[in-house]
Amino acid sequence: MTAKILIADDEPNIVISLEYLLQREGYTVVVARDGNEALSSIATERPDLVLLDVMMPHKSGFEVCQAVRADAALQATKILMLTAKGRETDVAKGLALGANAYMTKPFSTRELVQKVAELLGRPTEGSA
């Protein structure tokens, strides 16, 4: 059974790259373009993992994270925060809000794949 991953980011180019990357790895990918969309997608699609950008319109990534964690039904959802905001305070805030992992942009594709596999409990399938 393939895992489903939600990409929540408002930058179209980043979405393109992430989508390609994850589909190449064999995951099912769903896309959300802003915070509200992300929340409703999470609720309906029930992804296993959410790649969450922080700077999104309508609802920030932090707010989405908080909402997801507050929802008992969504406890199993893994959250990987992916953001250009890289200050220590932001990292701490993200983790404190319940994110499982935090990666700053720009990221290494290999690292991202590894992290995603880790979070989903899959052994890393080595990529070239």
Next chain:
Amino acid sequence: MLSPALVIAASLGYLLILFAVAYWADWRGRQGRSVIANPWVYALSMAVYCTAWTYFGSVGRAATGGVWFLPIYLGPTLAMVLGWLVVRKMIRIAKAYRITSIADFIASRYGKSPLLAGLVTLIAVVGIVPYIALQLKAVSAGYALLTTQAGDVAQASVHWSQDSAFYVALVLAGFTMVFGARHLDTTERHEGMVAAIAFESVVKLVAFLSVGLFVVYNLFDGLGDLFARAQAVPALRQLLRLEQGGQFAWAQWFALTLLSMLSVVFLPRQFQVMVVENVRESHLRRAVWVFPLYLLLINLLVLPIALGGLLYFGSGAAMNAESFVLSLPLAADQNALALFVFIGGLSAATGMVIVETIAVSTMVSNELVLPLLLRWRHLRSGAGQDLSRLLLGIRRAAILGVLVLGYVYFHLAGEAYALVSIGLISFAAVAQFAPVMLGGMYWKGGTRRGALAGLLVGFAMWAYTLMLPSIAKSGWLDAGFVAHGPWGVGWLRPEQLLGLSGFDGLTHSLFWSLLANLVAYVGVSLWRAPSGHEASQALLFVDVFERTTISSPVFWRGQARTPDLLQLCERFLGAAKAQALFADYARQVGVRHADAIRPDARFVQFVETQLAGAVGSASARVLVASVAEEETLTPDDVLRILDETSQIRAYSRALEEKSRSLEQATAELREANNQLQSLDRLKDDFMSSVTHELRTPLTSIRALAELMQADEGMPAAQRQQFIGIIVAETERLTRLVNQVLDMAKIEAGHADWHVAAVDLRALVTQAVATTAEVFRERAAQVHVHLPAQVPTLQADPDRLMQVLLNLLSNAAKFVPQPGGEVVVSVQADAQGVTVSVQDNGPGIDPAQALLVFDRFHQGGDAARRPQGTGLGLPISRQIVEHFGGRLWLEPPPTPAPTPTPTQGPPQLLPPAPGACFSFWLPLQPPIAKETTPP
């Protein structure tokens, strides 16, 4: 007539009542509920001014001279007009420096001189003795009148052991000791005594008014009847007029008024009740008018009594007019009233004697006896001796001594001289204190030598012109020298000195004595400058209202040891009291134990002040000097100490100023810190915004590059797409970096500005041409409205182009596709030019109007967000403002809020009014701060 036993019993009974009143008042005072802390009691206590003289002498005077009894009471009234000013200052000085008598006051003012204190005491004693004799005479005469049969000849001089007056004197001495010498008080306050004499004042007044009313309404039919009958007799009628058969002696009237005006303050008993016994300064307010009112009341019926007596007994009885108050009731068989009046007279006499004697005995013990004793080294250095008992003993002996002297005077000289005259002689003696005391309070130039000279000369003059003649007239001296002068020298005649004739003895004496006193005082004072000690005391006295305890300078230099000072206090104040005082002081300076008090100048001054309350300031000075090692104070020292004190005051004021400005500075600093913090936060935000903006395109570039790198078998189309994105993002990144740098440069003021003449028409046209492609892509229309003539601006054309391009590209981003309309218009006014760019896009929410100019803010919704950096508008604004202009968003014409687009495909919205950005530039830039083109 009454039986002697009755009179004596009544008298003793009355004295016991007095004693009971005093005892009760003392008891209440110890409990803290003082009865004398009352302005009415204070005012009544001042009425001790009215002695037996008022009772008997006034009537006698009225009988012979009509209104001539009045100046003695008008003077005090006038004195009380200034009382609130002068007496108040005296009270303040006395309280501040623990002055307990007139001698103490004068001595303390002039450098705490023991010699001066002794002289003043002597003058006071000599002056007072006749007055006391007068009281004794009055009482004994009254007693005689009451107890002898009408018709019996009053016995001539009696042996003293059988003289009632002698026993009166002894009894009074006993009572005085009880009232005033039971214990030593550092404030010399005698609550019981004050209460007793206030009570006496009431008794006096009531008794006198009773006999007055009796005469008017009982012996006669009211005032009208009395005066009518008096006016019928020519001799009596004259009494009711000013000129009584001769030239009115204005000088004498003036002199009497002046004399009594001075006496009401400088008599020892008056000083005692007014100044020393004063509880609170504000009581003086009431007293200054209640006391004259009392005087008026008690004198209201003097003239009727005198006239009544003369009418009743016949004009020839003028000789015995002094006893009318007794003889009239007796003659009318009103024995009870006569006894009551006698009690009133006794009351007046005892009041005077008690207070006067206490005052004088304090002076004698403190200023005469104690200094002599202190010379006896043994006494000074004797350890462990409690001298307070010794002091009390001296005080009591002094009381007895003064009274005995009074009796002696009475016995030897009193019979031959009318009461009134004796009293006036005393007045004239104490009047010698006036120049010295008043000068000391208001003139800093008075010196000790000046005071000595003034007092000596004044006293000598008084003795020569008034005292000697009175003794001579009593038969104790050859009367010849009065008539012809000593050794026959005519112009040295005591009553016509230097040929000044035409005045009565009193006026003459008063004139000469006061004149000589003043001249000597002022002259000798001005001869030499005051010493350091005198100068310091002068300052403390004259400026007493300006000085408070905190800022008062301490005029003392030297070293002392606290145990020595404690021992000193114990010896003179008693062990318990001394230790209590020290403990209190220790507490006030924050020291745990009395032994730990630092013996600095202030403490030594404190000890000296406390001692002064018990032994007088002169003796206290001597005592402290004996225990401490002192340095003499020169005038320079005084000035230096004053300087220091005023410096301290100035410093403390400066300190307050400083701390206030420090508070202000701290507040400002806090303000600035807040501002910096917020700026810092802003900077942080900016940095994080910038980094975020930079990282976003970088993310795409990296990710896509990695993807291409990892996947060699990627389809070409996909590869092309990715590469295209990378290129675009690189461009985006470049744009961003350039703009950020631009922004930073402009804000830091490092941008290059090239000012030149700018033709806006050409610029706008060019800008529109440059962006024509973009608009065509979007199928949008651009309309340009240019006036025919546009004034030339001085600005940087490239930068202005940047602004125009920014506004146009913004408009292009937001116009609807298709159907976009953009209107560019240029308007000129007197000061400058306005350029507007209007689009028909969704417009900008008024709430966002300010945010639009924020850095990195990008309008529109996320889905349709056009490529932009968010820095365009801020930069444009900076550019415009650099040239003194403004860039703004025009307010929307109608307040219809633009609906925020929701999720989903954009719907065809009705044409929105759109946004209109305008900027205005002045014709001349404000300051030429830009570099001119080379």
Next chain:
Amino acid sequence: MHKGLGSQRLVALFAGGWVLFNFPLLGLWDRDATVWGIPVFPASLFLLWVALIVALAWLVDRPSVRDDEAPPSAPPSDPAPLSPSAQSPARPPQA
């Protein structure tokens, strides 16, 4: 002493009293008439006296003046020792 208005008024009243009760103003009242049976001269003397007292009372003891006066707290008027300032005062100028 503070040369306030009150003090000046008192001094003026003092001077006025002196002038009124002396030559020659005093002689003005010296007539042979009677007022309600009382000879003019003594009566006027007493009336002037009363007026002087009333003026003095008004100047010094009327309630408004009394209330303005701050209680004299600086110098102690009770048997408590002259209180030196609690804070350390001037250093004694010891040689």
